[in-house]
Amino acid sequence: MEKVVKVEGSEEGKFEVTGLEKSNFVLSSPKHVADPVVYKLVRVDGNGRLVPATDDELMEVEGLLENEKREALIVEDTGQAFGYTSNEASSSGMPQLESSEGLSQSENTEAETEKLSTQLEETVPSRAQCSSDDHVTQPVSVGMCLKPLDGPIQGGASTSAGCISSQPDFSKLKGEICLDNLSIKELHEVFKATFGRDTTVKDKLWLKRRIAMGLTNSCDVSTTTFVIKDNKLVKKDKEDSSDNVNLGTGKVYSAVAVEYNGDLLNNLSSQIDEHQTISEARSGNNVVENNFANEDLAADQRAAKRVRKPTKRYIEELSEAESKEYSGRLIVSPKNIGIRPLPSNSHARPARNVSLEGRTVITRLDSLGGFGIQVPCVYRVRRSRPRKNVTTLLKFHPSGMGMTATFIKRGLDVHGSEMGNASMNKVLEAKSTLEQTPQQFVAESNKEKSSTDLGQNMELKYVDPLGDTSDDNVVTVPTAKGGIRRKHHRSWTLSEVMKLVEGVSKYGTGRWSEIKKFAFASYSYRTSVDLKDKWRNLLKASFAQPPADKGANSRKHPSMPIPAPILLRVRELAEMQAQSPSPNLSACKLPACGGRGSVNETRPEYL
DNA sequence: CTTAGGG
DNA sequence: CCCTAAG
Numbered sequence: 001m002e003k004v005v006k007v008e009g010s011e012e013g014k015f016e017v018t019g020l021e022k023s024n025f026v027l028s029s030p031k032h033v034a035d036p037v038v039y040k041l042v043r044v045d046g047n048g049r050l051v052p053a054t055d056d057e058l059m060e061v062e063g064l065l066e067n068e069k070r071e072a073l074i075v076e077d078t079g080q081a082f083g084y085t086s087n088e089a090s091s092s093g094m095p096q097l098e099s100s101e102g103l104s105q106s107e108n109t110e111a112e113t114e115k116l117s118t119q120l121e122e123t124v125p126s127r128a129q130c131s132s133d134d135h136v137t138q139p140v141s142v143g144m145c146l147k148p149l150d151g152p153i154q155g156g157a158s159t160s161a162g163c164i165s166s167q168p169d170f171s172k173l174k175g176e177i178c179l180d181n182l183s184i185k186e187l188h189e190v191f192k193a194t195f196g197r198d199t200t201v202k203d204k205l206w207l208k209r210r211i212a213m214g215l216t217n218s219c220d221v222s223t224t225t226f227v228i229k230d231n232k233l234v235k236k237d238k239e240d241s242s243d244n245v246n247l248g249t250g251k252v253y254s255a256v257a258v259e260y261n262g263d264l265l266n267n268l269s270s271q272i273d274e275h276q277t278i279s280e281a282r283s284g285n286n287v288v289e290n291n292f293a294n295e296d297l298a299a300d301q302r303a304a305k306r307v308r309k310p311t312k313r314y315i316e317e318l319s320e321a322e323s324k325e326y327s328g329r330l331i332v333s334p335k336n337i338g339i340r341p342l343p344s345n346s347h348a349r350p351a352r353n354v355s356l357e358g359r360t361v362i363t364r365l366d367s368l369g370g371f372g373i374q375v376p377c378v379y380r381v382r383r384s385r386p387r388k389n390v391t392t393l394l395k396f397h398p399s400g401m402g403m404t405a406t407f408i409k410r411g412l413d414v415h416g417s418e419m420g421n422a423s424m425n426k427v428l429e430a431k432s433t434l435e436q437t438p439q440q441f442v443a444e445s446n447k448e449k450s451s452t453d454l455g456q457n458m459e460l461k462y463v464d465p466l467g468d469t470s471d472d473n474v475v476t477v478p479t480a481k482g483g484i485r486r487k488h489h490r491s492w493t494l495s496e497v498m499k500l501v502e503g504v505s506k507y508g509t510g511r512w513s514e515i516k517k518f519a520f521a522s523y524s525y526r527t528s529v530d531l532k533d534k535w536r537n538l539l540k541a542s543f544a545q546p547p548a549d550k551g552a553n554s555r556k557h558p559s560m561p562i563p564a565p566i567l568l569r570v571r572e573l574a575e576m577q578a579q580s581p582s583p584n585l586s587a588c589k590l591p592a593c594g595g596r597g598s599v600n601e602t603r604p605e606y607l
Numbered sequence: 608c609t610t611a612g613g614g
Numbered sequence: 615c616c617c618t619a620a621g
Contacts (some may be wrong), residue, residue, distance in 0.1 A: 489615070513609060528609070533615070536612090 180208065195493040213522055490525060492534055497562065500531055500538070501569050509535065509577045539574055542567035 187207040192198050201207060492500075503515030512528035520526050541562055 510610070529611095530615080532610075532612095 195495055197493060494563065494566075496520075496523065496526065497534070497538065497566060500534055501566060501573065503531070504535060504577075505569070505573050509573070535570075538562070538567070538570045542570040542574070 184202055184204055184207065187204060188199060195210075199207070199210075201210075499519045500515070503519035507514045507518070512531045515531055516526065516528040520531065
């Protein structure tokens with residue numbers, strides 16, 4: 001029944017546990033610790049009791065364990081000094097000390113555990129022993145995650161923080177994030193913090209991926225593990241970890257709800273990191289994930305039946321990853337891809353490769369509620385000005401699917417002039433029956449409407465929630481000249497803004513393409529021009545609103561204002577930039593690529 | 608193609 | 615956001 005899982009991975013043992021709150025369990029009843037490596041999975045029940053994990057949970061955890069994960073805990077109010085260490089002391093040697101602390105605390109754990117109201121729903125493996133001295137204190141990683149704060153930024157603004165209470169919970173974005181351990185609810189929070197909007201999606205896997213992608217700026221997120229540190233996805237291989245088994249020191253996963261405490265700035269700084277590509281990180285593949293995914297999905301599905309469809313956004317992101325080379329060649333701008341609910345559900349299928357137009361593309365299955373959909377990862381979709389020949393369509397071979405899937409694709413770049421503006425939609429239908437004909441793909445303009453009925457609602461609910469919105473609010477406006485202008489409004493999410501700010505701080509204003517390339521790697525939309533424009537707007541905003549009008553200004557939902565701290569940052573950067581237009585060019589360029597190090601330190605904010 | 612600016 | 619001029 002109970003599975004025994006090995007904990008592998010080297011953790012940098014850090015306990016970021018704050019005193020009282022302490023981890024939920026660090027557990028440790030001595031017995032459990034018998035074998036440092038074998039643990040039993042349990043979860044904390046509503047009333048704080050430990051109960052054996054269910055199979056589903058095991059699955060999840062297992063997945064977790066496969067990779068190393070860590071999470072930085074951030075607790076706002078803890079009485080203990082070290083809870084805050086991350087803030088002040090930070091850096092250096094903390095980790096070790098903390099572990100010992102962690103231990104002692106863990107002793108009380110059981111008792112504590114009961115008290116925890118915790119929203120912990122997840123199982124958490126933990127280790128109390130910090131056995132070896134092997135701490136793998138990884139200089140970089142540890143440092144970073146431990147002290148997300150202490151950014152260079154503090155000086156200037158004094159971080160004044162917590163002024164905004166209606167903010168998304170940014171704290172969750174700090175340091176290392178272990179999405180696997182979060183409950184759906186928490187994932188939602190993280191999601192919100194990341195994308196600036198809420199989501200109703202309940203699929204954990206999806207949420208995790210989504211968040212991972214957002215935070216990582218990459219589409220290439222691991223599918224089995226979701227530990228994000230700074231802007232990188234951290235993943236370890238099994239083998240890898242098994243080797244390191246000894247070094248693990250305790251790890252604590254806990255999800256503590258925290259209130260926004262105004263560390264946004266710090267958060268920013270921590271995020272400003274180099275884009276380190278963790279090459280080792282990737283190796284695994286989707287196959288595994290799918291099983292996992294299915295489990296998760298299945299469960300979810302039962303709970304609430306719903307259907308999700310891959311969104312254009314999703315595809316874009318994925319495609320963006322590899323297809324730098326495809327630049328504009330084949331352009332298909334799937335405006336929207338919808339799927340109609342089907343009566344029967346299928347099981348997820350393993351990812352497969354199919355060859356598309358002579359090229360092999362990797363497709364991954366998007367696990368929708370029951371639909372298996374292959375999403376081509378490669379060709380790049382570019383959203384850009386109306387393209388001359390827009391009609392390149394892809395053919396999907398429903399090969400693996402036993403069911404019918406209908407893709408609705410709304411073309412946007414159609415030159416309305418020729419098509420008649422109303423009919424700019426293409427519907428791509430893939431029927432399992434295989435009898436579909438190519439023609440069906442094209443010109444199915446009106447279909448949209450019919451399907452929309454169904455889809456509209458769904459879109460609002462399911463699609464929109466994507467932080468990025470896969471839905472496009474593309475409104476085409478006929479222009480006098482006979483052209484059609486697409487008005488594509490995609491509101492900027494907080495995370496995007498943050499990335500932008502980060503980018504500017506790193507590369508400086510004016511180097512939009514660079515910023516686009518690095519900081520916005522995963523956002524296929526958002527052109528360098530967009531970045532520029534946004535920056536312009538931010539500047540405007542930052543200089544206009546400082547004197548926070550406290551009045552009844554705060555409307556919570558209607559368009560998030562833009563976190564004050566960010567505005568501050570913007571202003572600082574702006575001034576900075578003004579003074580030194582071309583700071584250190586020499587150092588700027590290459591560093592980004594290879595030389596890690598301190599480059600990311602945002603320049604000192606001397607004002 | 609990338610920037611800067613204006614609209 | 616879009617568009618255009620300019621390098």
